[in-house]
Amino acid sequence: MKISGSIDFRPKLISALHNYTMSEFRRDAIAGIVVGIVALPLAIAFAIASGVSPAVGLTTAVIGGFLVSALGGNSVQIGGPTGAFIVIVYTILQQYGLTGLGIATFMAGLILVLMGIFHLGTVIKFIPYPIVVGFTAGIALTIFSTQINDFMGLGLEDVPGQFIPKWGMYFRNFGNTSLTALCVGLASIAIMVFTPRISKKLPGALIAIILVTAACYVLNELLPGFKVETIGDRFHDMPTDLPAPHTFSLDMATINNLLPWAFTIAVLGAIESLLSATVADGVTGSRTNSNTELIGQGIANAVVPFFGGIPVTGAIARTMTNISNGGRTPVAGVVHAAVLLLIFLFAMPLINFVPMACLAAVLIVVAYNMSGWRTIRALLRTPKSDIAVLAVTFFLTVIFDLTIAIEIGLLLAMILFLRRVTENTQIKVYSEHLDVAAGTDLPGHEVLDVMPGVSIYEIDGPFFFGVATKFDEMMRHTPGNAKPIVRIIRMRKVSFIDATGLHNLEILIRSSQSEGIDIVLSGVNENVRASLLHAGIDRLVGVDHICDHIIRAVMMANAIVSARKKSAAHQQ
Secondary structure, X not given: OOOOOOOXXXXXXXXXXXXXXXXXXXXXXXXXXXXXXXXXXXXHHHHHHHOOOHHHHHHHHHHHHHHHHXXXXXXXXXXXXXXXXXXXXXXXXXXXXHHHHHHHHHHXXXXXXXXXXXOOOOHHHHOOHHHHHHHHHHHHHHHHHHOHHXXXXXXXXXXXXXXHHHHHHHHHHHHHOOHXXXXXXXXXXXXXXXXXXXXXXXXXXXXXXXXXXXXXXXXXXXXXXXXXXXHHHXXXXXXXXXXXXXXXXXXXXXXXXXXXXXXXXXXXXXHHHHHHHHHHHHHHOOOOOHHHHHHHHHHHHHHHHHHOOOOOEEOHHHHXXXXXXXXXXXXXXXXXXXXXXXXXXXXXXXXXXXXXXXXXXXXXXXXXXXXXXXXXXXXXXXXXXXXXXXXXXXXXHHHOOHHHHHHHHHHHHHHHHXXXXXXXXXXXXXXXXXXXXXXXXXXXXXXXXXXXXXXXXXXXXXXXXHHHHHHHHHHHOOHHHOOOOEEEEEOOXXXXXXXXXXXXXXXXXXXXXXXXXXXXXXXXXXXXXXXXXXXXXXXXXXXXXXXXXXXXXXXXXXXXXXHHHHHHHHHO
């Protein structure tokens, strides 16, 4: 389905249903059931860690997961709440409440839709890898920090949101650790660690929750003194059906306050979804339509807030579970949402018995898997600039928040990139002799004689604002302290020129002409020529002074010098 205009919106579900067979459905159905079972404990755990009830997590997984599969651009992507959003959701809840979170998520959905409409799906993939690793590791450490209270049964209330004050409170209260809760948490981790050794297809988190919950229930019945906090103790009776949709009231003050958070949700959601899609493509050999994926993710995030849900994005672990169990079309994702809906409608009372320490253990394992410590260890062997970006993003995520981390990380990465490009862009100066074949793969050599009074400057790289000043300083330094008669600017390796480059070039041309120096441009490609003509550079130097090859430029420069010398000789 291609919407009119240039909007690239072609959901994979529609193309997958063409010639869809019963054997494909059986395969997708099995994968969807398995993924639904795996997604259950994660949706509950992420919701609780984010500061909302388990019902909110399941609502998000059902509605958001269905929309991502039905409208997305990847065949096997599984959407739902993820650990990456825990810190953001919790912070927004503390400052603006559920209504503010809903508005921020809705605006994030609109931003994602606009990203897809304006074909930013491919651009978002170019966010530097050290930034992604840095804030992912930072989120992992933050998630781990939020689970210590329940994992150790400290019983603390009003735990600070900031990392350092939070750990200060923990250290002051470690003496109140509940051995019962700690044993439940450790047993849960042990089950999740050893389950894959029995079978990699068994969902370790779900096995841990079932076994530990059953054991705690039996011990509670047999031992009157045995007590561990459960989901039911904290959230009491939870709804057993999807909430009715509701609306929000918007005003400019609310939009202005929540827009930075909405932007953070949108960028993080786009990054995580497209990374998950890229990983899935590498395994299945399929190809994601990135713009459609962003639009699908955006619609999901714009819809779930009206049902009380939290942000939705593609989940790498659930997507890989889908692939490993045979899912190959979006039908598997739709089945996964249906399975969660059935659990929501008929099994919610059983969820009340799950111990909080067990859910904390699930999230600690999730945080460990998110941390990517092996990747970080490998990145420590990369250039120091990349290590600096990773470290800054990581510490800003942990100490401050993800919004600042992404903004500062991107800014630092861009500055370091521009510095690297500027350093690698060379400006060469030639005089008297010039080898036309220098810097090419041509076997022969053609040396041009350059008359005295002609200086040749070659720009090797893009002519943008980071290079313009460097070039301007080089041009003003005349070799041999002799003012040239003609300056040739060789631009065969200039792939593009920006506004600053054009401005500096115009100033240079005007100042050179005021000194009686002619400017000849050489090797200008079509894109750069179009920029020069649009800026009126041709009117300054003359169209004939913009040459497509250095031979023509040198011949013109030599002719100008000869004419000048003859004119000077006649005047004498």
